[in-house]
Amino acid sequence: MNLRILKKLSARAAPYLAPLGDRRQQFLSEKHDNYHGLRIRDRTCWDRSRCHATYRGHGDEIVFDTRAGYRVVMRPPSHPLKGTAMVGGMSGYYEPEWDEDAAWSVLDGMVRDHFCDWDENGPTPTRRIRSPSDVFRCADEMLAA
Structure with a gap:
């Protein structure tokens, strides 16, 4: 994945987050001001x-x-392109700090967590998710349910 693909996937993923329960603030990234937290290869x-x-x-x-x-x-790169859809909010108790992620990584994590069975041995995926289209297809199923 490159930064251009991340920007497009994040723009597509942003409308899914609020209906799926992520109530953090959504905003567009500024140049060299935000961090995406992903490994860009x-x-x-x-x-x-x-x-x-x-x-x-x-x-x-x-x-x-x-x-x-x-x-x-x-x-x-640790900074996304300008205009990438981001999700962020304050986290912590005694010393709260700003925490932000790209909208794509949040949606991907929500979908993968939803389609896992958790037991004492760890997570077991119940669905094969291999591509971004699989993530969006599963997100549509989560909204329909």
């Missing part, structure tokens, strides 16, 4: 920047040298 939209010559990288980062002699680091 499409490297065409990763953030690129120059780094020190001795930097080796951490986690999912990719470090390489260019032909011009610079060292560049590529990181997965």
Whole structure:
């Protein structure tokens, strides 16, 4: 998934959230102001920047040298595109903090949780959900029930 697909899926998922019981605030993301909390594996939209010559990288980062002699680091993006449908609200008791997610990830989690049987061994899926169209089909069934 890339950021453009996330924006389109979030726009499509946002109307489902309120009828399914998510009462948090819905809003559109601002540029470099919000966090989506997903792992974006499409490297065409990763953030690129120059780094020190001795930097080796951490986690999912990719470090390489260019032909011009610079060292560049590529990181997965942590910010969604401007205008991505987001869901957020305050969470916590003594020191509440703002918590936000992309609308797509919230709907995907709600659908996968609904179509699971929970027992002492953990969750067992009752339906095979492999694609975004499966998630939206299951969400329609949840609304119809």
